[in-house]
């Protein structure tokens with residue numbers, strides 16, 4: 001503060017010119033905030049995903065070891081992106097402080113750190129498949145601006161050389177601080193402006209303009225006992241806001257209908273391409289389908305059911321004429337995620353695979369793939385349910401390897417026959433249990449429960465809506481007082497009874513019996 005100003009003018013040995021620790025950190029932090037703010041502002045014009053912070057976060061997800069991604073998805077669920085955001089911010093702040101600390105005498109060391117970080121941002125944006133070449137403008141200008149701010153603030157803050165003939169006259173600490181804060185505030189305004197600008201062209205406005213989606217072939221009305229919600233089962237149809245969500249996208253891709261296009265290519269007789277209006281103006285079908293994530297643990301909740309509206313995928317594939325040598329349908333999302341489905345299943349006219357544009361009477365919610373996604377009954381989502389899908393390429397297995405297959409998950413991933421206890425309540429010596437069972441594309445035949453090691457007892461099943469959806473079950477059991485374990489198992493319509501062999505979700509889905517403890 002006043003130390004420099006009031007320095008005695010008596011002769012002193014020359015003090016080395018250097019920044020104090022806090023001021024050096026401030027210079028680094030101001031450069032970091034400038035990089036993020038300027039990058040975000042320009043991303044507002046050239047595409048949200050060009051923002052260096054967003055791109056670096058996505059890069060981290062895409063290059064994390066398999067075990068880390070699985071761990072994050074399992075333990076953090078949908079909060080994993082927030083945790084990553086905070087973690088990345090902490091790492092960047094540490095780098096910014098480091099940049100300051102290695103530059104207390106000359107700006108050189110910090111400039112190198114700033115430029116290296118900037119290059120990481122450029123590389124991360126360069127790697128993206130969902131932004132144009134113009135997008136590089138965001139990280140490049142961000143790098144230039146932060147290198148400039150670092151050099152300029154450093155030069156301003158560094159006290160001038162000690163000179164016997166005149167008192168040293170560097171800026172006060174307060175002056176440096178206010179300049180640093182001024183820069184940060186400006187960068188903050190830039191970041192907010194970038195956010196607002198990218199929002200105005202967002203998918204929400206495009207989605208609102210779609211209007212009602214009416215199916216030409218509506219799903220028959222649900223039977224009144226499609227669920228046992230009053231007895232403790234989940235509702236048959238999951239409201240869109242409760243539908244489970246899994247994706248690798250750090251920010252939800254914003255795709256407008258007029259920008260969207262689906263290309264079918266590779267081992268096909270004719271490459272074809274569909275616009276949103278091409279799809280929308282076809283007669284639409286509506287189907288209830290229960291989707292399940294391969295990461296769902298026994299008893300887990302990564303399973304939901306919706307009425308999907310869209311077109312039959314086979315009709316689109318027939319227009320392209322898929323060649324008999326094709327082994328996989330390799331789907332690509334606008335965010336770079338890829339997904340492979342065995343070609344035989346995608347082409348099976350009895351499967352009911354859809355290109356969906358609607359969900360429960362509305363256009364697809366943005367986070368569930370607006371404008372269009374694939375849904376294929378009976379397969380886990382990671383080998384079927386590509387959101388924001390833009391390309392379907394037919395290929396051999398050896399030609400392409402999709403996102404989760406590269407990370408050790410299985411090529412073939414039919415959903416396993418499973419069941420779950422949702423409610424187990426004891427009232428006056430009577431145990432009421434209710435829950436869910438699923439064996440998509442095969443159908444559930446029976447669900448049984450047992451208390452401790454007692455005999456398996458039948459339950460009442462809900463009316464089957466179709467073989468591609470879950471079924472609810474319930475029953476009342478007599479239990480003696482004390483603590484008990486209740487276990488459930490399902491048998492599907494192929495005659496297979498759910499195995500008690502416990503398996504982890506990796507590589508092709510969890511198995512085992514779900515049980516809960518009750519006190520009677």
Ligand SMILES: Nc1nc2c(c(=O)[nH]1)N[C@H]1C(S)=C(S)[C@@H](COP(=O)(O)O)O[C@H]1N2
Pocket residue numbers: 243244245246247248249291292293294333334335337367368369380381382385386387388
């Ligand atoms: N673009 C994209 N599509 C994706 C994924 C993804 O990470 N990115 N995840 C898949 C997985 S693993 C599942 S289980 C389903 C989940 O779909 P939902 O979020 O609509 O429930 O989407 C699939 N489609």
Ligand SMILES: [Mo]
Pocket residue numbers: 246292293294295380381382
């Ligand atoms: Mo999944």
